[in-house]
Amino acid sequence: MRSNTAVRATRRRSLRVAAAALAVAGSLALTACNDEDVTGQGDPSAASSESSSGGGSGSGGSEQGGGEDTSGNSSGGQGTNAGTGSNESGKTDKCRTDELEVTASDSTIDGDTEGSVAVTFKNGGGRDCAMSGFAGVDLQTSEGALSAKRSGQPADRIILADGKSVSFSISYPMNDSGGSGVRITGLVVTPPGETKSVTLDWPGAATLPVTDGSGSPVNVHPIGSAGQGD
DSSP, X not given: OHXXXXXXXXXHXXXXXXXXXXXXXXXXXXXXXXXXXXXXXXXXXXXXXXXXXXXXXXXXXXXXXXXXXXXXXXOSXXXXXXXXXXXXXXXXXXXXXXXXXXXXXXXXXXXXXXXXXXXXEEEOSSSXXXXXXXXXXXXXXXXXXXXXXEOSOOOOOEEEOTTOEEEEEEEEEOOOSSSOOEEEEEEEEEOTTOOOOEEEOOOSOSEEOOOOSSSOSXXXXXXXXXXXXX
16 A cells, blocks of 8 residues: 555656756747747847948949949059140150241341341140240352351240240341341251151341351250241
8 A cells, every 4th residue: 555655756746847847848849939939020229220331332332442333444553645735744745846837037126236036836735735945047059058157045944835936036146248148048957855856948048257267157046046936
Protein backbone atom coordinates (compact mmCIF):
# COMPACT_ATOMS: atom_id res chain seq x y z
CA MET A 1 0.00 0.00 0.00
CA ARG A 2 2.72 2.38 0.98
CA SER A 3 4.51 1.60 -2.24
CA ASN A 4 1.44 2.34 -4.37
CA THR A 5 0.83 5.60 -2.53
CA ALA A 6 4.40 6.74 -3.22
CA VAL A 7 4.03 5.96 -6.92
CA ARG A 8 0.83 7.99 -7.18
CA ALA A 9 2.46 10.94 -5.41
CA THR A 10 5.37 10.86 -7.80
CA ARG A 11 3.01 10.90 -10.80
CA ARG A 12 1.10 13.90 -9.43
CA ARG A 13 4.35 15.86 -9.01
CA SER A 14 5.38 14.98 -12.57
CA LEU A 15 2.05 16.20 -13.94
CA ARG A 16 2.34 19.49 -12.01
CA VAL A 17 5.89 20.05 -13.38
CA ALA A 18 4.74 19.33 -16.94
CA ALA A 19 1.78 21.70 -16.62
CA ALA A 20 4.01 24.43 -15.25
CA ALA A 21 6.44 23.93 -18.15
CA LEU A 22 3.61 24.21 -20.68
CA ALA A 23 2.39 27.41 -19.03
CA VAL A 24 5.85 28.95 -19.20
CA ALA A 25 6.27 27.95 -22.87
CA GLY A 26 2.91 29.45 -23.76
CA SER A 27 3.80 32.71 -22.05
CA LEU A 28 7.09 32.94 -23.94
CA ALA A 29 5.38 32.28 -27.26
CA LEU A 30 2.78 34.98 -26.61
CA THR A 31 5.51 37.47 -25.69
CA ALA A 32 7.42 36.70 -28.87
CA CYS A 33 4.34 37.23 -31.01
CA ASN A 34 3.65 40.56 -29.38
CA ASP A 35 7.26 41.67 -29.92
CA GLU A 36 7.09 40.64 -33.58
CA ASP A 37 3.94 42.65 -34.13
CA VAL A 38 5.51 45.79 -32.68
CA THR A 39 8.92 45.59 -34.35
CA GLY A 40 7.42 44.55 -37.66
CA GLN A 41 6.07 48.07 -38.13
CA GLY A 42 9.68 49.41 -38.21
CA ASP A 43 10.93 52.64 -36.72
CA PRO A 44 9.26 55.58 -38.51
CA SER A 45 12.08 57.91 -37.48
CA ALA A 46 14.70 55.56 -38.92
CA ALA A 47 12.95 55.40 -42.30
CA SER A 48 12.61 59.15 -42.37
CA SER A 49 16.28 59.55 -41.56
CA GLU A 50 17.33 57.24 -44.37
CA SER A 51 15.15 59.07 -46.87
CA SER A 52 16.33 62.54 -45.88
CA SER A 53 19.99 61.52 -46.05
CA GLY A 54 19.53 60.47 -49.65
CA GLY A 55 20.89 57.02 -49.02
CA GLY A 56 21.35 55.46 -52.45
CA SER A 57 19.08 57.98 -54.19
CA GLY A 58 20.11 60.25 -57.08
CA SER A 59 18.82 63.40 -55.40
CA GLY A 60 22.26 65.07 -55.75
CA GLY A 61 22.24 64.49 -59.48
CA SER A 62 25.33 66.49 -60.62
CA GLU A 63 28.73 64.92 -61.18
CA GLN A 64 31.75 66.80 -59.85
CA GLY A 65 35.33 67.09 -61.15
CA GLY A 66 36.00 65.87 -64.65
CA GLY A 67 32.53 64.56 -65.46
CA GLU A 68 30.37 65.76 -68.29
CA ASP A 69 27.85 68.49 -67.80
CA THR A 70 24.38 68.50 -69.32
CA SER A 71 25.61 70.20 -72.46
CA GLY A 72 27.94 67.31 -73.18
CA ASN A 73 31.11 69.33 -72.62
CA SER A 74 33.76 68.01 -70.30
CA SER A 75 34.11 70.02 -67.12
CA GLY A 76 37.50 68.53 -66.34
CA GLY A 77 39.69 71.35 -67.61
CA GLN A 78 39.70 73.80 -70.46
CA GLY A 79 41.54 73.69 -73.75
CA THR A 80 42.82 76.36 -76.07
CA ASN A 81 40.47 79.25 -76.64
CA ALA A 82 40.54 79.81 -80.37
CA GLY A 83 38.81 83.17 -80.00
CA THR A 84 41.59 84.65 -77.91
CA GLY A 85 44.54 82.73 -79.32
CA SER A 86 45.53 81.33 -75.94
CA ASN A 87 47.44 78.07 -75.89
CA GLU A 88 47.19 75.28 -73.30
CA SER A 89 49.48 77.10 -70.91
CA GLY A 90 47.31 80.18 -71.00
CA LYS A 91 49.76 82.32 -72.94
CA THR A 92 48.82 84.11 -76.14
CA ASP A 93 50.60 82.70 -79.19
CA LYS A 94 52.85 84.94 -81.26
CA CYS A 95 51.65 86.73 -84.37
CA ARG A 96 52.30 84.80 -87.57
CA THR A 97 53.26 86.38 -90.88
CA ASP A 98 50.29 84.84 -92.68
CA GLU A 99 47.91 86.39 -90.15
CA LEU A 100 49.24 89.92 -90.56
CA GLU A 101 48.43 92.56 -93.14
CA VAL A 102 51.68 94.50 -93.58
CA THR A 103 51.74 98.00 -95.04
CA ALA A 104 54.31 100.80 -95.21
CA SER A 105 53.90 104.55 -95.53
CA ASP A 106 56.11 107.61 -95.58
CA SER A 107 56.06 109.27 -92.15
CA THR A 108 58.72 111.91 -92.72
CA ILE A 109 57.84 115.31 -91.31
CA ASP A 110 58.98 118.47 -93.08
CA GLY A 111 62.10 119.84 -91.47
CA ASP A 112 63.33 116.44 -90.19
CA THR A 113 66.98 115.75 -90.80
CA GLU A 114 66.18 112.07 -91.36
CA GLY A 115 63.63 110.29 -93.43
CA SER A 116 61.11 108.00 -91.75
CA VAL A 117 58.89 105.15 -92.88
CA ALA A 118 56.17 103.63 -90.70
CA VAL A 119 55.46 99.92 -91.12
CA THR A 120 52.13 98.67 -89.77
CA PHE A 121 51.06 95.18 -88.80
CA LYS A 122 47.30 94.65 -88.76
CA ASN A 123 46.08 91.47 -87.13
CA GLY A 124 43.70 89.67 -89.47
CA GLY A 125 44.12 86.16 -88.10
CA GLY A 126 40.80 85.92 -86.31
CA ARG A 127 42.50 85.66 -82.90
CA ASP A 128 44.57 87.77 -80.54
CA CYS A 129 48.33 87.36 -80.91
CA ALA A 130 51.49 88.52 -79.17
CA MET A 131 54.38 90.58 -80.50
CA SER A 132 57.51 92.16 -79.08
CA GLY A 133 61.04 93.26 -79.93
CA PHE A 134 62.12 94.18 -83.42
CA ALA A 135 61.01 93.28 -86.91
CA GLY A 136 63.57 92.30 -89.49
CA VAL A 137 64.07 94.99 -92.16
CA ASP A 138 66.04 94.79 -95.39
CA LEU A 139 66.12 97.40 -98.11
CA GLN A 140 66.53 96.23 -101.68
CA THR A 141 68.86 98.63 -103.43
CA SER A 142 70.77 99.05 -106.63
CA GLU A 143 73.84 97.96 -104.69
CA GLY A 144 72.24 94.84 -103.17
CA ALA A 145 70.40 94.10 -99.94
CA LEU A 146 70.91 96.49 -97.03
CA SER A 147 69.93 95.31 -93.57
CA ALA A 148 68.71 97.84 -91.04
CA LYS A 149 70.33 97.90 -87.62
CA ARG A 150 68.35 97.90 -84.40
CA SER A 151 68.02 101.14 -82.50
CA GLY A 152 66.54 101.72 -79.05
CA GLN A 153 65.26 99.36 -76.38
CA PRO A 154 62.61 96.80 -77.30
CA ALA A 155 59.19 97.47 -75.84
CA ASP A 156 57.35 95.09 -73.55
CA ARG A 157 55.42 92.23 -75.08
CA ILE A 158 52.08 93.42 -76.43
CA ILE A 159 48.85 91.59 -77.20
CA LEU A 160 47.56 92.59 -80.61
CA ALA A 161 43.81 92.05 -80.66
CA ASP A 162 42.15 90.71 -83.77
CA GLY A 163 41.51 93.55 -86.19
CA LYS A 164 43.91 95.95 -84.42
CA SER A 165 47.20 97.39 -85.64
CA VAL A 166 50.65 98.24 -84.32
CA SER A 167 53.46 100.08 -86.10
CA PHE A 168 57.20 100.58 -85.94
CA SER A 169 59.44 103.05 -87.68
CA ILE A 170 62.42 102.89 -89.99
CA SER A 171 64.75 105.89 -90.09
CA TYR A 172 67.32 106.61 -92.78
CA PRO A 173 69.57 109.52 -93.87
CA MET A 174 68.34 111.86 -96.54
CA ASN A 175 70.41 112.08 -99.72
CA ASP A 176 71.45 115.71 -99.73
CA SER A 177 74.77 115.06 -101.41
CA GLY A 178 73.64 116.20 -104.82
CA GLY A 179 74.74 112.86 -106.29
CA SER A 180 72.60 110.00 -107.56
CA GLY A 181 73.16 108.02 -104.39
CA VAL A 182 71.98 104.44 -103.90
CA ARG A 183 68.56 103.72 -105.39
CA ILE A 184 66.03 101.89 -103.19
CA THR A 185 63.88 99.40 -105.06
CA GLY A 186 61.94 97.59 -102.33
CA LEU A 187 61.38 96.85 -98.64
CA VAL A 188 61.49 93.37 -97.08
CA VAL A 189 59.86 93.03 -93.62
CA THR A 190 59.92 90.01 -91.34
CA PRO A 191 57.63 90.08 -88.25
CA PRO A 192 59.35 89.46 -84.89
CA GLY A 193 60.15 85.82 -84.27
CA GLU A 194 59.16 84.79 -87.79
CA THR A 195 61.20 83.63 -90.79
CA LYS A 196 58.64 84.32 -93.49
CA SER A 197 59.01 87.79 -94.99
CA VAL A 198 56.78 90.21 -96.87
CA THR A 199 58.11 92.36 -99.75
CA LEU A 200 56.63 95.85 -100.08
CA ASP A 201 57.11 98.90 -102.24
CA TRP A 202 59.42 101.43 -100.62
CA PRO A 203 57.38 104.57 -99.81
CA GLY A 204 60.23 106.82 -98.70
CA ALA A 205 62.84 108.81 -100.54
CA ALA A 206 64.07 107.25 -103.75
CA THR A 207 67.75 107.16 -102.82
CA LEU A 208 70.19 106.91 -99.95
CA PRO A 209 73.48 108.77 -99.76
CA VAL A 210 76.56 106.76 -100.63
CA THR A 211 78.42 105.76 -97.47
CA ASP A 212 81.89 104.45 -96.72
CA GLY A 213 80.47 101.02 -95.94
CA SER A 214 81.40 101.13 -92.25
CA GLY A 215 77.84 100.37 -91.14
CA SER A 216 74.23 100.51 -92.17
CA PRO A 217 72.79 104.02 -92.26
CA VAL A 218 69.27 102.59 -91.85
CA ASN A 219 67.78 102.00 -88.39
CA VAL A 220 64.77 99.91 -87.35
CA HIS A 221 62.99 100.87 -84.15
CA PRO A 222 61.03 98.63 -81.74
CA ILE A 223 57.50 97.39 -82.25
CA GLY A 224 55.15 100.14 -81.10
CA SER A 225 57.64 102.93 -81.77
CA ALA A 226 55.35 104.43 -84.41
CA GLY A 227 52.18 104.00 -82.39
CA GLN A 228 49.36 101.53 -82.02
CA GLY A 229 45.97 102.05 -83.51
CA ASP A 230 42.85 100.57 -85.01
